[in-house]
Amino acid sequence: MSERLHDRTRLRPPAPASIGDRVEDVGSPALLVDLDAFDHNLAQMQGLADAGGVALRPHAKAHKSVAVAQRQIAAGAVGICCQKLSEAYPFAAFGIADIHISNEFVGADKLAMAVELARHVNLSICVDDVRQVAAMASAAEAGGVRITVLPEVDVGHGRCGVNSTEALSRLADAIGEAPSLRFGGLQAYHGGAQHLPVWVQRRQAAQRAAEAVDGYVRHLDARGVSCPVITGGGTGTAEFDCQSGVYTEVQPGTYLFLDGHYGASEWLGQFRPRHSLFLSATVMSTARPGVVVCDVGLKSVAVDSGLPRLWSRDRSGWLRYVAANDEHGVLEVLNGDSQALLGSKLLLVPGHCDPTANLHAQFVCLREGRVVGLWEVDARGLSR
């Protein structure tokens, strides 16, 4: 069923940009990274972790790029998080030595991936059910590997993770009794807290999460089980988590890029991220009065957390992205001559960076308005 005609043409679409191109000449749609802003965000988050005496383990689900992970580790990160096992493969293949899968999984195909990864990297995984522990213990034993396992505790997000000290104790016991597993500590992520737009509310939610984690840690301590690692947090709460005295490790991802959703949040503390991720767009139709159509639709920008918004400051007052079709973005022209916009290059800020990066093959990296690099999105589409 996979027969196909021979490719005699060697036809391949050209890359969106070449080194030295001006930003205006980058093809569209493409993912653009402003490296000055990226470096600012990278350094500031590492500085917060260092100041708090906390390890930074950035979440690679936000970028899915080995080149980005290498820069995070060069700046001081202890390793990376992945959300899926298949996602970890390109990072493992290119030498990222320490990978935490911050998510549960079930099934023979997944267990086989975990065993294979554990042969190449220092792998840790999450569980919230003793059946997951038993399955991983058997697979690791059969595969001749030892895997670090962290129970996930629900600290307010209400999705995965155990909700009681009894359930946590059962997990810790099961991990402790399995020779092929190693108890790694706790995974504690409060997704809802990340996205509270008001800074003081975010701080309160992070404090409550930290208190909840602390309760679980004390419970295990009292049973003679110490937690080498207490890991969690995201971009929204990382600053508070670093200062909590509870977390030993934080897992932010979006901090590098600051997407439109996080960009609408208040940032009143020490972490002051800048927008570094953009989409290039070209106005390709001006046939309707009052409206123009660009070539960025929902196949090149994720719209789950809001539509992209216009970055170019000179245009943002009179042009507004109002609808995303598959390959079309409709922009309302609030004033001015819409026909004059045909062929205009626009920069858009994506609403949600993680699923947007997942739609592209490369990041086009810019400094001072020129292309200085192309980074592969190595783990694009790896969701198993």
Place this chain on the structure above:
Amino acid sequence: MSERLHDRTRLRPPAPASIGDRVEDVGSPALLVDLDAFDHNLAQMQGLADAGGVALRPHAKAHKSVAVAQRQIAAGAVGICCQKLSEAYPFAAFGIADIHISNEFVGADKLAMAVELARHVNLSICVDDVRQVAAMASAAEAGGVRITVLPEVDVGHGRCGVNSTEALSRLADAIGEAPSLRFGGLQAYHGGAQHLPVWVQRRQAAQRAAEAVDGYVRHLDARGVSCPVITGGGTGTAEFDCQSGVYTEVQPGTYLFLDGHYGASEWLGQFRPRHSLFLSATVMSTARPGVVVCDVGLKSVAVDSGLPRLWSRDRSGWLRYVAANDEHGVLEVLNGDSQALLGSKLLLVPGHCDPTANLHAQFVCLREGRVVGLWEVDARGLSR
């Protein structure tokens, strides 16, 4: 900037399935195609086109797969549509000889792609502005190719396309005067009509669109310009367009798959599509009472046209997909023991097939519950 460590490991994530696997053993998330339903849809749409004396030019944006396009052409299609120029490359490379870009474009990078494609395939493109015509004429002349150009007329969708006979005449004249261009006829697509759920309303909208096209055709006829091709339509209106006496060619895409959005429409005519596209999912957390979490989130299923719904008929009454996070799908358990579901394999119907296929590397093809093929999604992510 693109330096990287050497890949010493050759680590690659395994394919989601192997030939001969049972459907229950396919990894998750993966895109599954029920070939019996697929063949039914393929044959029925071709039969409608044949009966109407109309050419079928399926839209490859729905599947982005050379293997699928080859099957469409083997069944009688005259070629394919693509929505973007870069998307056409893998089809051109693997021998699909006739490609219509059903969309406008502007910019030097795009013009260069069109010229390169026109060296390998019979390429047609769309315009709705004389500046697009002038730019394409110059690029085609410089490149030594001749390109077929179809003005797009707006027949009710209100996005791209000209809105007046005057604007259409200017386009036809400009195309006619350019030696490097060939007037190909009209592109007339009413996107909004496709998605009207009530069959008679869809039929009425299709009739109005056909009347609008007919007006433009007569106008050109009166000026001595005949339209070799009048192309448009989609899955929702294809049956009416085939019988319209106006369209010479139809462009449906989703007809192969019938996603959740189209599945909720009435189908009272001769075209009775079946669901052929599914997502495999695995329940990976049952820690919360009343809710289970699966591994299909918005990085593996597009949610712009609604959340995926559960297919497995025995479970659909008591399990409902209620929220998509990046890599998690939250399912409400309406009755029954949620903990017993850990590790359960589910089949989901995606709300919108086009952007969902764009998230995956392969289609896993099934017959009688067994994997019989893997088809590449060759044009995944090609949105330029």
